[in-house]
Each structure stands twice: as C-alpha cells, then as structure tokens.
Amino acid sequence: MLFLPLATLLGAVAAARGTAKRDNSSLIVTKVPDYVRPYAIHAYTLDGVRIDSQVYRFPVTGPSPDNAFTLISTAAPASSELGVLPRIHQAHYENFYALRGRFALWASKDNTTASHIFMPGDYGAVPQNTTHSFQILDPFTEMVGVIQPGGFEALFYFLASANYSSETYAPFPQGSFTSPGGDAETIGKLQEFDVWAQLQFSPPMGFDANGTSGDGGAVWHNGINELASDSTTPFFVANGYGRKTLAPASAEKASYAIVEPFITATQSDGIFTEGTITLSRLPSSSQPQTWELPWHTALEVVEGLVGVMVEGYVEELSLSVGDVVFVPGNTTWSLWGKAAFLKVLYVGLGKVTEDSRLREVGREWGSVVWPV
Numbered sequence: 001m002l003f004l005p006l007a008t009l010l011g012a013v014a015a016a017r018g019t020a021k022r023d024n025s026s027l028i029v030t031k032v033p034d035y036v037r038p039y040a041i042h043a044y045t046l047d048g049v050r051i052d053s054q055v056y057r058f059p060v061t062g063p064s065p066d067n068a069f070t071l072i073s074t075a076a077p078a079s080s081e082l083g084v085l086p087r088i089h090q091a092h093y094e095n096f097y098a099l100r101g102r103f104a105l106w107a108s109k110d111n112t113t114a115s116h117i118f119m120p121g122d123y124g125a126v127p128q129n130t131t132h133s134f135q136i137l138d139p140f141t142e143m144v145g146v147i148q149p150g151g152f153e154a155l156f157y158f159l160a161s162a163n164y165s166s167e168t169y170a171p172f173p174q175g176s177f178t179s180p181g182g183d184a185e186t187i188g189k190l191q192e193f194d195v196w197a198q199l200q201f202s203p204p205m206g207f208d209a210n211g212t213s214g215d216g217g218a219v220w221h222n223g224i225n226e227l228a229s230d231s232t233t234p235f236f237v238a239n240g241y242g243r244k245t246l247a248p249a250s251a252e253k254a255s256y257a258i259v260e261p262f263i264t265a266t267q268s269d270g271i272f273t274e275g276t277i278t279l280s281r282l283p284s285s286s287q288p289q290t291w292e293l294p295w296h297t298a299l300e301v302v303e304g305l306v307g308v309m310v311e312g313y314v315e316e317l318s319l320s321v322g323d324v325v326f327v328p329g330n331t332t333w334s335l336w337g338k339a340a341f342l343k344v345l346y347v348g349l350g351k352v353t354e355d356s357r358l359r360e361v362g363r364e365w366g367s368v369v370w371p372v
C-alpha cells in the first residue's frame with residue numbers, strides 16, 4: 001500500500017520542481033560512480049584492497065561526493081598486533097565507528113591519552129594532529145571510517161598488498177597474514193598521504209574492566225559521553241551514552257526518530273555532521289518524511305532494515321546492515337523503518353543536514369528507544 005503513494009509523492013515533488021524524470025537504471029551499483037549522482041551499494045559487493053589481514057572498501061570515495069569525504073569499511077579478523085602504527089594526520093579529521101566485533105582505539109593529544117575497547121555502536125573522534133592507532137580484537141570485526149576531506153583513500157591503494165574481490169561476497173579472506181600495521185620504514189615515507197609517523201608513542205595496553213586504558217576514570221559505557229566543545233579535541237561516545245533527541249519521522253507523526261549526534265557543526269566548524277538515527281517501523285498507513293538538503297548525505301545501515309526512495313528513480317530500496325546509500329544535495333529522498341528497530345549511521349555535509357533538521361523539531365530524550 002505504501003509503495004505507490006510514496007512513488008507518487010516523490011514524483012509530485014520532482015514535477016513541482018520541474019525536474020520530473022524517471023530513470024529506469026538502478027540505484028544499486030557495484031562500483032562507486034565517478035561523478036555526483038544518487039546510488040546505493042550492498043555490503044561486501046564492492047571490490048576492495050587487502051592490506052595483509054584487513055580488507056578496505058570505499059562505498060563513498062573520490063568524485064562520488066565531490067571529494068568532500070571518504071566512507072571506508074574495514075573488515076578484518078583479530079590480530080595480535082596494532083592495525084596501523086601510531087600516526088597523525090595533519091589535514092584529515094578521522095571518525096571511527098564499530099559495526100561488528102571489537103577493536104581498541106588509542107587517541108593522544110596535548111599530553112592526554114584516551115583509549116577504549118570499542119563494541120558495536122561505539123564511536124571515536126580523531127581530529128587533525130591527534131596521535132592514534134587501533135588493534136582489531138574479534139574474529140569478525142568491521143570498522144566504519146569517515147575521513148574528511150576526501151581523497152585519503154589514496155593511502156590504502158598505495159599500501160595494498162593485493163586487490164580484493166569475492167564472488168561469494170566474503171567480507172575478508174582466510175589465511176595467515178602478518179603485521180597489518182606495516183613497518184617503521186614504510187610509515188616514515190607516507191607524508192605525501194598525510195600520514196606522519198609517531199613511533200615514540202607507546203599505546204597503553206592495560207585496559208580496565210570497563211574497557212579503558214591510559215586516561216583512568218574516563219567515562220566509557222558507564223555514564224553520559226559529552227561531545228567535544230571544539231573541532232580539535234578527540235572524544236569518544238559509547239553506544240547509546242550520547243545526548244539524544246526524539247523527533248517525528250513521518251508526516252503523520254506515527255513513527256519516531258532518535259538522533260544521537262557524534263559530530264555537529266561545533267565539532268567540525270560547520271563542515272560536516274555524523275551520528276546515528278534510530279527509527280521505529282513506519283505504520284503502513286503513514287507516509288515517511290521526505291528530505292531535500294542543500295548538500296550531500298550518506299547513510300550506512302547499522303541495524304535492521306530501512307526503505308529508501310530517491311527522486312527520479314522508480315525503485316524502492318530495502319537496505320540492511322552494511323548497505324550504504326548516497327544522495328546528492330538538492331535531491332528529494334525519503335527514508336523509513338521497515339523493521340521494528342533499526343539504525344543508520346549518517347554523514348551530512350554542511351550545517352543543514354537531516355540530523356540538524358530533526359534536532360530542531362525534536363526534544364531532548366534520555367532513552368535509546370522511543371515512547372511506548
């Protein structure tokens with residue numbers, strides 16, 4: 001019942017703006033487009049590069065978002081060594097999010113070191129000039145990285161041990177691979193990729209029962225995590241422990257959205273936003289909210305199943321965990337819940353983004369679930 005009215009709705013919006021065109025080509029691609037257009041990619045269908053035991057895929061990369069940011073997926077088995085040697089990036093702001101399994105992340109700046117064991121849903125901000133490193137800890141760990149500005153993927157192509165593709169969509173290959181972190185000599189020569197080795201940094205390994213080392217007493221899975229008050233301070237947000245806003249997710253207010261921001265205009269100087277939106281299922285009698293934002297949006301499903309429609313395309317997408325959709329600015333699209341509980345990780349460019357709009361109309365909310 002939902003499909004036709006929604007298609008009509010998006011068609012009407014497009015017609016009203018004088019841009020009504022119907023594209024019979026699919027939104028689903030298996031290669032990232034080399035120009036700005038709407039597209040979606042199913043998890044693990046994208047070819048990647050292998051750096052020893054880690055497979056890197058780039059669902060948003062290069063010209064697809066006008067080089068504004070890169071969305072990286074790193075899938076790997078546990079390792080007894082660091083995943084990368086300690087380094088800083090002078091020009092790139094790096095964001096870590098745990099999709100599957102656990103990893104440790106170290107971030108050190110201004111003589112303060114914070115390190116935590118990440119479980120799915122946990123987030124860490126590594127602004128420019130922050131020394132950092134990570135280690136993969138579980139048999140199937142997947143990190144979602146957002147690096148701003150774009151172009152940083154050149155590093156991974158340069159370091160690749162091999163190109164990786166799988167007819168069976170295997171997230172990563174079997175085999176015994178060594179030192180994913182690379183060697184001291186190689187990392188010393190990567191400045192042209194904005195990698196500045198910090199080999200004097202010795203990551204503190206003694207993690208306490210709550211998954212914290214270094215900065216003893218840090219709040220991690222045991223209290224509210226506040227976002228940094230500027231764009232230069234590293235910080236961490238455990239899954240569900242950030243500040244949240246509750247907003248209506250459909251025109252009839254029959255479904256809910258809970259926004260848990262990681263990066264707002266304050267943490268990025270207005271350049272981008274990142275965080276999660278949890279949605280309840282859209283009742284079959286309701287229309288989802290449609291969006292038209294001035295700048296690009298990328299969403300990765302991290303829990304459950306979402307429906308997406310994009311102006312100009314007849315397809316209604318069903319996206320599940322690890323799937324990514326990219327929508328250019330000034331394009332009308334809609335997003336709704338197809339499962340009882342679902343969550344997307346969003347990246348928005350600029351200050352006027354899906355999350356900022358939802359936060360404007362919403363109210364402070366202390367729970368990770370919506371009202372009964």
Ligand SMILES: *[C@@H]1O[C@H](CO)[C@@H](O)[C@H](O)[C@H]1NC(C)=O
Pocket residue numbers: 022023024
């Ligand atoms: C799309 O498909 C419809 C129905 O099959 C057809 O009438 C239309 O010409 C097609 N449009 C394009 C651009 O191929």
Ligand SMILES: *[C@@H]1O[C@H](CO)[C@@H](O)[C@H](O)[C@H]1NC(C)=O
Pocket residue numbers: 089090091128129
């Ligand atoms: C990072 O440090 C370098 C070298 O000190 C400096 O040139 C650069 O401006 C810094 N980056 C930021 C974003 O502050």
Ligand SMILES: *[C@@H]1O[C@H](CO)[C@@H](O)[C@H](O)[C@H]1NC(C)=O
Pocket residue numbers: 110111
């Ligand atoms: C860090 O520690 C060094 C050595 O104690 C000190 O010289 C420096 O001023 C400190 N930096 C900051 C930003 O606190």
Ligand SMILES: *[C@@H]1O[C@H](CO)[C@@H](O)[C@H](O)[C@H]1NC(C)=O
Pocket residue numbers: 160161162163
């Ligand atoms: C991956 O494929 C590209 C394009 O064919 C090629 O240029 C590159 O050398 C390959 N990388 C490795 C590590 O084999």
Ligand SMILES: *[C@@H]1O[C@H](CO)[C@@H](O)[C@H](O)[C@H]1NC(C)=O
Pocket residue numbers: 208209210217218221222
């Ligand atoms: C771990 O968290 C619990 C609360 O969940 C707290 O009581 C305890 O002090 C924390 N332990 C450390 C070492 O911070």
Ligand SMILES: *[C@@H]1O[C@H](CO)[C@@H](O)[C@H](O)[C@H]1NC(C)=O
Pocket residue numbers: 294295296328329330
């Ligand atoms: C979207 O439209 C606004 C207003 O016309 C314009 O300023 C902006 O550059 C457009 N964004 C994109 C991505 O083209």
